[in-house]
Amino acid sequence: MSTPEIAVDSAELVPPKRSLAEQLWSLCRRQPLGAAGGLVVVAMIAMAVFANVISPYDPEANSFEHMLSPPGADFWLGTDQFGRDIMTRIIYGARTALFVGFTAAVVGATAGLVLGVASAYFGGKFDLFFQRVMDVFMAFPLIIMALAVVAILGPGTQNVIIAITLPFIPQCARVVRSSALSIREIPYVDAARALGYGHARIILRHMAPNVVAPYLIMLTSFVGQAILLEASLSYLGLGVQEPTPAWGLMLQGGAEEYAESAPWVPVFPGLAITLAVFGFNLFGDALRDLLDPKLRSR
Amino acid sequence: MSKYILHRLLLTIPTLFGAALLVFLLMRAVPGDVCEIRLFGTGLYADQEQLDQCRDKLGLNKPMPLQFWDFVSGYFTGDLGESMWTGKPVAEEIGLRFQLSMQLAIMATAVAVIIAIPLGIISAVKQNTWIDYLVRAFSIAGIAIPSFWLGIVIILGLLIITQAWFGIPWMPPIEYVSPFEDPMENLAQLIWPAVATGYRYSAVATRMTRSALLEVLREDYVRTARAKGLLEKVIINRHALKNSLLPVVTIIALEFAFLMGGLVVTEQVFNLNGLGKLFVEAVLQHDFTLTQQLVMLVVVIFVLTNLFIDIMYAWLDPRIRYS
Numbered sequence: 328m329s330t331p332e333i334a335v336d337s338a339e340l341v342p343p344k345r346s347l348a349e350q351l352w353s354l355c356r357r358q359p360l361g362a363a364g365g366l367v368v369v370a371m372i373a374m375a376v377f378a379n380v381i382s383p384y385d386p387e388a389n390s391f392e393h394m395l396s397p398p399g400a401d402f403w404l405g406t407d408q409f410g411r412d413i414m415t416r417i418i419y420g421a422r423t424a425l426f427v428g429f430t431a432a433v434v435g436a437t438a439g440l441v442l443g444v445a446s447a448y449f450g451g452k453f454d455l456f457f458q459r460v461m462d463v464f465m466a467f468p469l470i471i472m473a474l475a476v477v478a479i480l481g482p483g484t485q486n487v488i489i490a491i492t493l494p495f496i497p498q499c500a501r502v503v504r505s506s507a508l509s510i511r512e513i514p515y516v517d518a519a520r521a522l523g524y525g526h527a528r529i530i531l532r533h534m535a536p537n538v539v540a541p542y543l544i545m546l547t548s549f550v551g552q553a554i555l556l557e558a559s560l561s562y563l564g565l566g567v568q569e570p571t572p573a574w575g576l577m578l579q580g581g582a583e584e585y586a587e588s589a590p591w592v593p594v595f596p597g598l599a600i601t602l603a604v605f606g607f608n609l610f611g612d613a614l615r616d617l618l619d620p621k622l623r624s625r
Numbered sequence: 626m627s628k629y630i631l632h633r634l635l636l637t638i639p640t641l642f643g644a645a646l647l648v649f650l651l652m653r654a655v656p657g658d659v660c661e662i663r664l665f666g667t668g669l670y671a672d673q674e675q676l677d678q679c680r681d682k683l684g685l686n687k688p689m690p691l692q693f694w695d696f697v698s699g700y701f702t703g704d705l706g707e708s709m710w711t712g713k714p715v716a717e718e719i720g721l722r723f724q725l726s727m728q729l730a731i732m733a734t735a736v737a738v739i740i741a742i743p744l745g746i747i748s749a750v751k752q753n754t755w756i757d758y759l760v761r762a763f764s765i766a767g768i769a770i771p772s773f774w775l776g777i778v779i780i781l782g783l784l785i786i787t788q789a790w791f792g793i794p795w796m797p798p799i800e801y802v803s804p805f806e807d808p809m810e811n812l813a814q815l816i817w818p819a820v821a822t823g824y825r826y827s828a829v830a831t832r833m834t835r836s837a838l839l840e841v842l843r844e845d846y847v848r849t850a851r852a853k854g855l856l857e858k859v860i861i862n863r864h865a866l867k868n869s870l871l872p873v874v875t876i877i878a879l880e881f882a883f884l885m886g887g888l889v890v891t892e893q894v895f896n897l898n899g900l901g902k903l904f905v906e907a908v909l910q911h912d913f914t915l916t917q918q919l920v921m922l923v924v925v926i927f928v929l930t931n932l933f934i935d936i937m938y939a940w941l942d943p944r945i946r947y948s
Contacts, residue, residue, distance in 0.1 A: 470890070478655050478908045608765045609762075
């Protein structure tokens with residue numbers, strides 16, 4: 328903010344540069360929930376990257392002398408039915424969750440971006456046909472679509488990513504298409520065509536960068552959804568397989584059986600899922616407020 | 626208006642046909658079929674002849690287009706086929722579970738509405754205060770909590786609380802009782818899964834109520850109402866809320882359509898014998914006919930809900946009808 332005392336000449340109209348810390352602080356002031364979400368996201372990424380440094384035990388080593396130990400000095404969050412340290416498995420689980428979450432979100436949203444822009448760009452019969460195909464995919468509930476894909480490909484981390492990515496594509500394509508439709512009408516797209524550029528170049532270089540805001544919003548909301556979906560599929564026994572540490576998997580099998588005698592087994596992995604998805608959703612909401620001028624004043 | 630409805634109705638046909646084709650092909654892409662699972666699944670030995678016999682009986686040896694024709698033509702003759710696993714008519718298998726899932730979906734929607742609308746109103750009226758932040762955090766938490774985990778925590782909480790207060794741990798009954806026979810017993814069983822799913826589904830509706838109400842509160846006629854000195858309570862209840870409910874009703878209806886399919890995980894946790902559980906079993910047993918009909922049921926509910934929303938919109942807003 329410039330104060331009235333400063334003489335106004337053209338050079339002074341440029342807003343004064345603020346340090347990164349100042350900018351971050353003002354962002355936190357305006358978006359307290361978003362900042363909290365960002366903090367969770369950063370903490371999760373750090374947890375996943377440095378999993379082998381910060382976790383006290385081996386995530387896959389069974390230890391039958393420590394089966395179902397309650398939380399205490401040795402095992403902060405207790406151990407599971409195989410004597411594995413729950414905190415270690417939660418820390419390593421962040422790797423699985425983030426890997427699945429980010430891969431599915433980036434691939435799904437990007438494919439949706441390209442298809443959505445292409446559908447808006449070509450218009451006409453192609454658009455109509457494409458919209459009907461999207462209708463069909465959208466009519467399938469997410470979990471049913473994912474179940475069907477896992478049934479075809481079999482369980483496993485890689486197939487879970489495919490199963491989660493597929494239903495994301497039409498969702499993102501829908502949203503991107505509606506914003507791309509208005510961009511198509513802007514004269515510079517006609518100019519690009521008049522210059523003789525190919526369809527691919529116009530779609531990717533000229534139109535796609537202008538729908539980055541809805542793309543990023545969809546992307547962040549997909550990460551949270553993907554983590555949740557992966558957990559649900561793993562819980563049903565159709566997702567990530569033992570002994571890979573994954574939060575949903577930790578809730579499967581033993582968790583319900585031991586719920587009464589060893590409540591720490593089901594409680595902590597669920598908290599981890601909740602906190603992670605919560606963080607990504609808060610972060611995504613704040614991002615939407617910042618990127619979408621229509622919502623900014625709300 | 627009738628022309629508009631007819632147009633929308635015709636547009637659902639390609640969607641339904643596409644969905645039928647998609648689920649048909651998806652099922653055929655799964656390696657193995659119900660005969661292999663039944664004959665080899667339990668470690669039994671079976672020869673090729675038995676396998677062929679089983680496939681012949683179920684019509685799995687017919688050419689693909691013919692199988693698809695059998696599937697689709699069933700809708701015109703009213704014959705939905707038999708479950709490949711149990712041999713019972715699909716309509717009977719679904720009918721058995723439909724009541725439970727339908728009741729659960731209705732109860733979960735009721736829970737969602739009871740949570741969402743008051744919270745959304747408070748959040749909008751107290752925009753950018755700590756109450757607003759609290760409500761928003763509460764509703765985002767609803768999306769973040771896995772409903773199956775919430776189910777586990779609810780059961781756990783019930784066990785611990787009843788143990789502490791009454792000395793005997795109490796669990797919801799496992800056997801399904803129709804609400805017309807014993808409403809209390811029925812409620813004791815289904816209220817918990819309804820809360821677990823309802824809370825989750827309230828999240829989106831809360832946010833929608835908040836943002837729709839905020840938008841309406843900025844309209845000129847609300848300013849007029851304030852200028853002529855109406856009580857804030859009257860402005861919100863009589864003038865603003867009514868006009869902001871349309872998108873909220875839409876989102877609730879859409880979620881209801883998804884609830885029927887989305888109950889898969891919740892039914893697993895609470896061990897309820899509903900459509901979701903039937904679906905998981907049908908997929909795992911490669912029961913083609915049953916899976917196809919279940920998916921089509923969900924798709925039909927979804928398409929009809931969408932159609933209903935579109936028609937309602939057109940009825941309320943003539944601009945949509947004529948565009």
